[in-house]
Amino acid sequence: MKFYYYPGCTLSTKAKELDICARLSAQALGIELVEIENWQCCGAVYPLGTDVIAQKLPSIRALKTAAQANIPLVTMCSACHHVLKRVNNDAIVSKEFRDTIARFDPDLAYDGSAKVLHYFEVLRDYVGFDKIREKIVNPMTSVKIGAYYGCMLLRPSGVMAFDDAENPTIIEDFINAIGATPIKYAMRNECCGGYISLAQPEKAAKMCNNILANVQSSGAEMLITACPLCAYNVGKQSNVNIEYFTKILAQALGLEVEQNA
Amino acid sequence: MHNLNAYRPQQMEMLSGTDINKCMKCGRCSAACPSAADMDIMPHQFVSYLARGDVDSLLNSNSLWQCLSCFACVQRCPRGVMPANLIEAARLMAIRPKGQEHLTIEEASAMLEPDMPQQLIIAAFRKYL
Ligand code: SF4
Ligand code: SF4
Numbered sequence: 001m002k003f004y005y006y007p008g009c010t011l012s013t014k015a016k017e018l019d020i021c022a023r024l025s026a027q028a029l030g031i032e033l034v035e036i037e038n039w040q041c042c043g044a045v046y047p048l049g050t051d052v053i054a055q056k057l058p059s060i061r062a063l064k065t066a067a068q069a070n071i072p073l074v075t076m077c078s079a080c081h082h083v084l085k086r087v088n089n090d091a092i093v094s095k096e097f098r099d100t101i102a103r104f105d106p107d108l109a110y111d112g113s114a115k116v117l118h119y120f121e122v123l124r125d126y127v128g129f130d131k132i133r134e135k136i137v138n139p140m141t142s143v144k145i146g147a148y149y150g151c152m153l154l155r156p157s158g159v160m161a162f163d164d165a166e167n168p169t170i171i172e173d174f175i176n177a178i179g180a181t182p183i184k185y186a187m188r189n190e191c192c193g194g195y196i197s198l199a200q201p202e203k204a205a206k207m208c209n210n211i212l213a214n215v216q217s218s219g220a221e222m223l224i225t226a227c228p229l230c231a232y233n234v235g236k237q238s239n240v241n242i243e244y245f246t247k248i249l250a251q252a253l254g255l256e257v258e259q260n261a
Numbered sequence: 262m263h264n265l266n267a268y269r270p271q272q273m274e275m276l277s278g279t280d281i282n283k284c285m286k287c288g289r290c291s292a293a294c295p296s297a298a299d300m301d302i303m304p305h306q307f308v309s310y311l312a313r314g315d316v317d318s319l320l321n322s323n324s325l326w327q328c329l330s331c332f333a334c335v336q337r338c339p340r341g342v343m344p345a346n347l348i349e350a351a352r353l354m355a356i357r358p359k360g361q362e363h364l365t366i367e368e369a370s371a372m373l374e375p376d377m378p379q380q381l382i383i384a385a386f387r388k389y390l
Contacts, residue, residue: 008380009379009380009383010378010379010380013378013379014376014377014378014379015378041379041383043383043387044379044380044381044383044384044387045330045383045384045387045388046330047387048277048278048330048345048346048349048350049276049277049349049350049353050275050276050277050278051276055387077380079380079384151329151331151332151333154336155331155332155333155335155336156332156335156336157336165336166336190295191295191329191331191333193329194329194330194331194381194384195329195381195384195385195388196327196329197377197381198369198372198373198377198381198382198385198389199326199364199369199372199385199389203299207295227380228378228380228381229378229380229381229384231378232376232377232378232381
């Protein structure tokens with residue numbers, strides 16, 4: 001099973017653990033992750049303005065490479081996944097967008113035919129959660145884990161096609177597969193405040209504390225996330241442990257995760 | 262001479278890619294919005310302000326700096342109106358004129374903390390300047 005891998009800016013820097021544990025776990029599960037050459041930062045937020053073209057070109061370059069090789073493109077980061085899927089959708093639905101890209105640079109002409117996946121989708125749909133369950137050597141039995149979906153994985157669901165935006169199950173199913181106990185809490189798909197924590201950290205803190213109060217009353221002992229920004233905003237409040245899902249996966253698979261990764 | 266300002270409502274609607282005529286004023290977008298309490302103009306009101314051509318109020322609204330792009334409003338709207346895209350269109354029209362960025366590069370840089378993930382820094386810079 002070969003996939004192109006788009007790490008993105010944060011996984012090469014502040015969220016190395018998310019990256020390293022993804023690569024380790026992929027190896028153990030028979031998934032070949034080939035880092036896509038010359039990838040550029042996706043821009044972290046999907047540009048909503050209909051006239052914005054240049055900010056979408058980094059995504060187009062990666063998408064086109066994957067489409068030409070007919071190899072699915074996989075990401076770990078909620079934001080990269082969000083941006084790549086939405087830009088790909090623009091290429092699928094808008095002839096005007098495709099034409100503008102082709103006029104800007106004929107070498108970038110792109111038809112939207114790449115398959116974009118989040119690693120969670122690879123684990124569910126290509127490996128299979130039951131296959132993962134068979135390979136678990138350190139089941140986190142009795143650990144109660146809350147899935148923190150946040151916003152970017154799920155919405156808008158028509159484009160993301162990741163899971164049911166109001167009642168998702170994919171991360172809970174993943175938690176089950178690694179032998180732990182998933183805890184559902186109402187605010188698992190609420191926003192952590194996102195980039196607001198640059199200019200208004202007190203607002204992000206308030207939003208995260210609301211979510212964390214809900215987590216604590218649900219009995220969850222730990223949260224898992226795919227998003228470095230959720231990990232940062234929630235982690236700042238630090239009354240509940242929040243970990244990257246790939247780290248928990250690598251540990252459950254019995255892999256040696258180097259410290260200070 | 263045409264008054265270019267007269268085209269701004271159209272410009273905002275085009276930039277948002279959304280059709281405000283589809284709105285049925287149910288308010289579900291604002292009910293879903295985690296930032297509505299901090300906004301002077303709430304997501305559902307963006308539609309009505311734009312419908313009556315009051316672009317000035319939208320460009321000066323603090324909502325532009327409170328919206329998180331979390332897409333709860335887009336997800337919950339039963340009519341496919343995409344209020345987040347309207348707010349983004351207003352935000353872009355507010356910051357695009359020369360010297361009108363919400364934060365200068367110096368101001369934004371002064372807010373950086375060593376442990377901030379790149380994702381946060383890039384996203385914020387995209388939104389404010
Ligand atoms: S995208 Fe903005 S307006 Fe819409 S729900 Fe989120 S914060 Fe509110
Ligand atoms: S949810 Fe949609 S239809 Fe209802 S008020 Fe908001 S924009 Fe209008």
